[in-house]
Amino acid sequence: MHELAVAQALVEQVESVIDQHQASHAALIRVRIGPLAGVVPELLGSAFPLAAAGSRMEHAVLDLVAAPVRVHCQTCGAETEAAMNRLVCGTCGDWHTQIVSGDELLLESVELETVPT
Template sequence: MHEVSIAQSLIQILEEEMQSHEGGRLKKVRVLVGELSGVVPDALFFAFEVCSKGSIAEGSALEIVKVPARGVCKSCNREFVPEVPFLICTRCGSPDIEVLSGRELEIDKMEVENGN
């Protein structure tokens, strides 16, 4: 389950980010997860909850936003929605495609509450 290592690296980034919010509490974090990233949202929710215990992310809410896959074919120049896991053009069948979106795995937004 690679979601555990993903959750760990997300939390590591959050801990670094929180250093600039001294005394603040992390309330919510929004993560973009591309359809082609291979991440299972349910598994990531679970891994995040387990891994965040004892970290600055403990008790924060994780929001996962799925980013749909989109590609463009270099042979026929058509934009299309790749059918996972077959990354070939849906019109001409060419495997020479460029993925425009769907591989995202990044923190989009953090909500921090000031603790005072």
């Protein structure tokens, strides 16, 4: 399951954020996942507790936010939502498009907690 490797990389990245901000642990981790990212959100959600066990984010809530597929039309210039298997312009119907959103796997935010001194 490749989602376990993604979860382990996420734990490493969040550990770095915790260190950088001298926090005690993470309480909320928000990740934006597009349907074209190659990651199944449900599997990542299941793998995360295994990867986070014993870490400073062991009890953190993992919030997985779905990113829509959006394309920019090279013909008419419109930016519209598109279906995962139909990347055509929603305005003119042309297929000359570039993906603007929907292929990302992004650590969007981390809510940290500190221990009062």
